[in-house]
Amino acid sequence: MRYSPEHKTTMKKHLLAVAGAETKKKGFAAVGVDGLMHAAGVTSGAFYSHFSSKNELFKAVVEAELQDSIQMLVGNPHQDLAAWLHHESNRYLTMSHVRHPEAGCVLPALGAEIARADAGVKDMCEQQMLDARNMLAKRLGDDTAAWGFIAQCVGSLLLARAMANEETQQEVIQASRQFLQRAITKDSDRTPPEK
Amino acid sequence: MRYSPEHKTTMKKHLLAVAGAETKKKGFAAVGVDGLMHAAGVTSGAFYSHFSSKNELFKAVVEAELQDSIQMLVGNPHQDLAAWLHHESNRYLTMSHVRHPEAGCVLPALGAEIARADAGVKDMCEQQMLDARNMLAKRLGDDTAAWGFIAQCVGSLLLARAMANEETQQEVIQASRQFLQRAITKDSDRTPPEK
DNA sequence: GTCTATACGCGGATAGAC
DNA sequence: GTCTATCCGCGTATAGAC
Incomplete structure (x- = not known):
C-alpha cells in the first residue's frame, strides 16, 4: 500500500489537534470540513476516511x-491547598489563556x-467531568x-x-483568582475574623 | 401608508425577542435569517428593513x-446579604434556567x-458588564x-x-449555590466553625 | 414595510480515479 | 488514504412589485 500502516493513526491525531484549535478559535459551527482539512494540509475528500460525519468529529474533539x-x-x-490553588490560577486564569482560546480549555470556547x-x-462530557x-x-x-472551582x-x-x-x-481574571482564594483557602488556613 | 407609524417599532421589538430566544437556544451562527423571520411570522425579505446585516442583529440582541x-x-x-443571595440563586441557579436557555441569560448561551x-x-458588552x-x-x-459572583x-x-x-x-447548580454562600456570606453573618 | 423571486457562495457529504 | 469533481441544500443579501 502507498501509505504506512501507522499513517492513519498519526493523521487522525493530527486532525484532532488541528480541529481542536480551529473550532475553539472560531466555534464548531463556523468551521467547515473543507477549511479544516486545508488547515491540516490535505483535501476535504480525505475527511470521511477518518470520521463518518462532522458530528462524530465534534465528539472526538x-x-x-x-x-x-x-x-x-x-x-x-x-499538596498544600494554597500552593495547589496558586499553581492552577497561574495556569488557567491568565491573560495568555484569555487571548488564545485555540490553545486553551474547551469548555469556555465550546x-x-x-x-x-x-x-x-x-x-x-459528563463522565469526564465527574x-x-x-x-x-x-x-x-x-x-x-x-x-465551584470548575464553574468559577x-x-x-x-x-x-x-x-x-x-x-x-x-x-x-484577577477578581476570580482572589474570589477562589477567599472561598477555598479560607476554612483551612485563615484566622477567623475578630469582630 | 399601509402600516401604522408605530408598526416598525413594535415589529423590531418583536424581532429582537424572537431572535433572542432562537439564538440562545440554537446558537447565533446556527440560525438563519430565513428561519428567524419565519418564526417571527414574516418573510425573510422584511429582515433588512430593520437591520442592515445579520451582525447588526447580533449586537442588538x-x-x-x-x-x-x-x-x-x-x-x-x-438588603440583607444572605437574603439577597438566596433570591438570586432561586432566580438564576435553577433547573428551569438550565433547561430553558431560550428564556434565560445570554452569557452562558452566547x-x-x-x-x-x-x-x-x-x-x-463590556459597558453593560461594568x-x-x-x-x-x-x-x-x-x-x-x-x-466572582457573575463568573460563578x-x-x-x-x-x-x-x-x-x-x-x-x-x-x-446546587454546588454552585453553596459555593457562593461560602464565599460571600461567610465574612458577615456566619458563625465560625467549631472544630 | 412586507412580499416574491433570485443571485451567489459555502456548507456537508458522496463517487470514482489513483 | 487521498485526490478531484460534483450533488444538493441552506446561508446571506439584494431587486422590484405591491
Missing part, C-alpha cells in the same frame, strides 16, 4: 480536549455547543468546592473574553 | 438581552460567540465578589447544561 485538560489538573504537584449537542456527546470532580474533591475537600474558572474565562479592553479582562 | 438581565439584578429587593465578535459588540459590576459591588462589598453563575449554568443527566445538572 471534545473527548480529546477534555482528557488533555484533566491531565493538566492531575499534573499539579502541590461549552454552549456541547450543551446543544446530542446525548452521546453530553454523556461523554472524573474531574472526584479528583478535585480530594484536593479541595468536597464536591461543592470541586464544582470556566465562567471567568468566558466573561473575560467577552470584554473589549485588556484592562477589564485582567480585572475579571 | 446581545444589548437587549444584557439590559434585561441587569434589570433583573436591579429588581432584587433584599458568551463564546460574543468573545468572537467584533470590537463593537464587545465594547457594548455597570453590573458596579451595582453588584455595592451589594457584595467589593469588585472581587462582584466579578455563568460558569455553573454553562457546565450544568453540558451534562447529560438531570441529577448531575442539579448537583452542579
